[in-house]
Amino acid sequence: MWKAACWALSNNDLYDVKERAMYGALCGNLKAMLEVGGSWEDYVWSYYKTMVDVATEKRIQQSANIRRPWQHIHSMLLPDEYFLQKSELDDVRTVFEKIGHSPDKSIAEEAKNPNHFIQRCIILNDMDGLLDEILLWIDEESIHPQLLRFAAHLLLILQSFGMTLNYEKCAQILEAYVKQLISDGRAGHLVAAYTACLPSDRQLDCYATFLETIEDGDLRKEYLELASEAGLDVTAITKNVVERIRAQGVPDTAPLQVSQGDDLTLEPPLTPGDHKKIDAIEWLVFDPAQRSEALKQSNAVIRGFLAARKFSAARQVFQKIPRDSVEIIHREWHAVADKDVPLPAGTDNAIREHICVQAYLSAQSTFSDWFKHFHNKPHEYEPANQASTFASVSLSDLVAEEHRQKKQEEELGRWREVLEGLCFAALDKIYNVLLFPEGGWLVDVREDTEDNEENRCRHHQMSLLRRLYVPSLCDLLLNVLLNTGGRNDQCSKLADVIADEDNKLYELFTKQEGKRILERIQDAMVDIL
Known part of the structure; x- marks a missing residue:
């Protein structure tokens, strides 16, 4: 009887529209509530309030009560219009479709808001739809940086809850956020932590792309330490960084052409790309365990410079390798192998090539x-004086x-x-x-x-x-x-x-x-x- 009275009051035009909306909220009158709804959130709340109210009423009517058949009395008090709302709201998806096609243009426009779309997908548990839409925003480059930041953290939270999400789609979104951090230029200290959230097969390229842009020596060391703390494969990443830089411009792996008439005393000027290749070797000298790789990569870069007859560049690369590198390589190797076990052939040959380079650069310099x-x-x-007589001088x-x-x-x-x-x-x-x-x-x-x-x-x-x-x-x-x-x-x-x-x-x-x-x-x- 109380609910029926609220229904009647919510439909009474003699009352103020806000008062009718209040009575509508108490009895589940959707129409009365929508008359004062001024936002997308108001509409969603109104629809769901009505759905819950009608579903509760329907459940009560279907419940058996052997003491008193009050259901018959109750059903007679509420009009058919009340129960017709149930047929219109049977599927929760229709709620958002109706809101999206609301006669109120401002509400329909709000339904297109990315934040509201994300809320809708969470409410409906439509994770595939959410991921597809975010990827569409990324592809169209229409996503705001803060929205991408929110989407990335939302996915991380949902994953921490144990929700099953599409692995590949999540990786693409997180990778897009990492790339945003890299391009921002102010959040370098965060890149390692978020890169670690990517699948292992994407971590290497992503973090190597980031490190490739870092030129300050102190920052390089800091970002490698952060990568190590985040659990990234620093050894593979730094090697990848050097190889990517080596491949830029004219790769040092290009075939050499021996020309007979060139003047070997002339040295071409160094380019910005040359300086970048020289500095790239620094990535491999921070960790003593990578000294063998540093030797191999520096040898490769030096071969390219010698081919181009850029002796000063070759000398600069050689100087990037610490003098105790050969000793460190032997020490690192014998830390994991018996003293009688020789170095791997590749490492041994790299040491010999390094010494050969040293001999040539020394000869060329002298x-x-x-x-x-x-x-x-x-x-x-x-x-100075060509006078013929002594007396004249x-x-x-x-x-x-x-x-x-x-x-x-x-x-x-x-x-x-x-x-x-x-x-x-x-x-x-x-x-x-x-x-x-x-x-x-x-x-x-x-x-x-x-x-x-x-x-x-x-x-x-x-x-x-x-x-x-x-x-x-x-x-x-x-x-x-x-x-x-x-x-x-x-x-x-x-x-x-x-x-x-x-x-x-x-x-x-x-x-x-x-x-x-x-x-x-x-x-x-x-x-x-």
Whole structure:
């Protein structure tokens, strides 16, 4: 009777619309409540309030009561219009469809709001629909950063509740949020934590993409520590970062072309991409366990720079590797293997290549020092006064002239002394390369059984670098001998080294190169006679 009275009052036009809505809420009169509904939330509440009220009333009527059949009396008090609401609201999905097609345009427009759509999907437990719509927003780039942030956290919370969500769709949404954090530039310290929420197969590329943009050394170390704390595979990530940077621009894995007429003393300028490749090696030196990988990656970058004849860049990469790296590699290996077990062939070959690079860069550097000093020769003494008679020259002028002569001769003597020292150093360093032990310069001692594209490319590059730089070093050595007085007789030693059957350096010369260097040696020996 009380509910019937509320129903009657909610339909009485003599009362204020808000008062009727209040009575409608007490008895489940949807129409009365919608008359004052001013928002999407009001409409949803009104529909669900009515659904609950009618369902409760229907349940009461269907319940047996042996003491008193009051259901018949109760059903007579409520009009049919009340129970007709049940047929209209049987499916909860129709509630949101009706709200979306409301005659009130502001309510219909509110139904399109992304936040309301998310609420709708949670109410209906429509997780697939929710994920599909969020992905659509991401693809159309219409999603607001804060909405994407909310969606990502919502998914994480739902997953923590144990709800079954589409694995791939969740991964795409979380990855989109991580990319947003990366592009934001102010939330770098959060990237590792959210990347760890991604599937393991996506963590590597995602975090490597982030680290690729970091240039500050302190930040690099901090972000690697955060990645380690978040449980990411730091070893694989840093390797991926370096390989991605190496692949930019002209990859250092590109085939080398040996050109015969180029001037090896000319060095092309470094590009921003070159500097990025140089700095990339720093990612691999933070963790001692990665020192072996750092050596392999630095060798690969150096080969690319040597191919482009960018010696200063190659030297900078070499200097990125700490001097105690070989010792650390052995220590790390013997920490997991017996002392009698040798290093893996790949690691052993990388160490040897690193030493080969050191030998060449040292030879190239000492020759550059000799070359610069040779071309900075002081002027030889020339008398300033050409008077024919002693009487025409004053005593003070003679003293000044003698002082100038002595000074110039001393400068020339010091220049020759330094040139001699640089000559010895250059010869020693160049012969260190030409007579590199155990097979020769840039030749592996151990055979790596792992056959892959990377190893094949490495062997190809080392072979071509040998063909390019061994003949070049022989030319440089001849230049040193012929331009540092009295050393023509030492040219025969170079001929013996080239012809030696143990090293077989003659195989690295083309016919034209071999003919030219032998002619130079022959001319030097003839001058001795």
